[in-house]
Amino acid sequence: MKTLLDENQLNDGVEKLADAINAHYGDKPLTIICILTGSIVLGADLIRKLRMPTRVGVLQTSSYEGTERGDLTINAEMMLDIKDREVLLIDDIFDTGHTLDKVTALVADYGPTSLQSAVLLCKTGRQEVEYRPEFIAFDIPDEFVVGYGLDYNDEYRNLPYLACLEDSDLEPNA
Ligand SMILES: O=P(O)(O)OC[C@H]1O[C@H](OP(=O)(O)OP(=O)(O)O)[C@H](O)[C@@H]1O
Numbered sequence: 001m002k003t004l005l006d007e008n009q010l011n012d013g014v015e016k017l018a019d020a021i022n023a024h025y026g027d028k029p030l031t032i033i034c035i036l037t038g039s040i041v042l043g044a045d046l047i048r049k050l051r052m053p054t055r056v057g058v059l060q061t062s063s064y065e066g067t068e069r070g071d072l073t074i075n076a077e078m079m080l081d082i083k084d085r086e087v088l089l090i091d092d093i094f095d096t097g098h099t100l101d102k103v104t105a106l107v108a109d110y111g112p113t114s115l116q117s118a119v120l121l122c123k124t125g126r127q128e129v130e131y132r133p134e135f136i137a138f139d140i141p142d143e144f145v146v147g148y149g150l151d152y153n154d155e156y157r158n159l160p161y162l163a164c165l166e167d168s169d170l171e172p173n174a
Helices: 007-025 040-047 098-108
Strands: 002-005 030-036 054-065 068-075 086-094 114-123 135-140 162-164
Touching: 002 007, 002 135, 007 040, 007 086, 007 114, 007 135, 030 040, 030 098, 040 054, 040 086, 054 098, 068 098, 086 098, 098 114
Parallel strands: 030 054, 030 086, 086 114, 114 135
Antiparallel strands: 002 162, 054 068
8 A cells, every 4th residue: 555645735725724714704604514424534534624603513434346437325313403504415436426426416406595615635637527516625646545534445554644545455356
């Protein structure tokens, strides 16, 4: 495994992301919706750097098995009431873009005043949708990455840094 972003770089990136979000929303109350599971670490770090009054909710999506994307499932059972609220979706990575594209369409139906998204990572050249997040901390190369919330087969989310998987890290048939 090869480190791509160390703890200091991640912290600086999240700080800049928070600065941009604080500058954009000012004192307006903001509802943050974290897309589980990958966004838990970013969400925990980011919300503590936001200055406006915030509410925090979650929804859960799942589509990757190993390094392969499969059918997307969305579980919105725990959604907050966001009607007439300013809403910011938070996710760890924008890869093909299908997750945020679908989640944005679904959440828009709840009637928010505004709906934007913030991601830690945007993988270069992988997007298959028109949608783009408004706030991005890092553009990264097209490599499968783990750590800081991101997993490979449910492992590595706890790494405090971001690493690229190498061939020797991949499980057979994964
Ligand atoms: O842009 P995309 O190609 O849609 O990929 C991005 C999504 O994939 C991962 O979620 P995953 O489905 O693996 O669930 P997880 O958050 O539980 O890891 C990641 O957390 C993003 O939500």
